[in-house]
Amino acid sequence: MSLTTKDKETVKAFWAKVAPKAEDIGQDALSRMLVVYPQTKTYFAHWKDLSPGSAPVKKHGATVMGGVADAVAKIDDLTSGLLNLSELHAFTLRVDPANFKILAHNILVVFAIRLPNDFTPEVHVAVDKFLAAVARALSEKYR
């Protein structure tokens, strides 16, 4: 399920619309994930406030979307482009890779809410493939 040329073009075109709202979207997706999939809260026990829209959630949502933006820029070689992030997730954060799928789903839900006319089924499949490819690249260094 690798990214075709058309997939990459679709993702980049869609990202141009996402970019101005990226931080908001990141915050919403993360907030949502913590509420809808409470098991993900276990990775953030060190935060004072895990409620939607709280300061740590806002900051981290922006960080995550910054990572996704970076992945869009490096879409032609995600594995080497995201090497440092993979090492971070594998050795320091040790996030179970199943959670990448959960966060990806929540990002897609926020896209549907914020960009309902742009997030067509065709865009949805390309972006879903892209986020899955990002997850694979992030899992690269795990074992």
Add this chain to the structure above:
Amino acid sequence: MVKWTDFERATIQDIFSKIDYEVVGPAAFSRCLIVYPWTQRYFGGFGNLYNAAAITSNPKVAAHGKVVIAGLEKAVKNMDDIKTTYKDLSVLHSEKLQVDPDNFNLLADCLTIVVAGQMGAAFTPEVHAAFQKFLAVVVASLRKQYY
């Protein structure tokens, strides 16, 4: 027995009273066939599923989308015993249709995305969580009779 809070109960009833079944059913089902094309394996008799445009305009797809959402309405009307309500549907999917139950989650995800698109900002994290719980119960009930 699934315990529903007042908020969850009210939220599910509210969502299903507000969405247009004629739109949401077909939209969610066609999105599933487009985003997860391997799900097309169960619909060999549906004609042209060649690309997104064909799927979206396919009348059999639209009709089946309405069947699916009508099935969900049964669960909405019987929230306190979805397991029993879905017993026959579960046997149908397992023995006659032979659907891999992992596909239920794929359709559930697409339905979530379509409902989110319809409701916009009203689909808050708390509403989303209630909807997710409802779909999890529906999926578990549909899986129940598989062996």
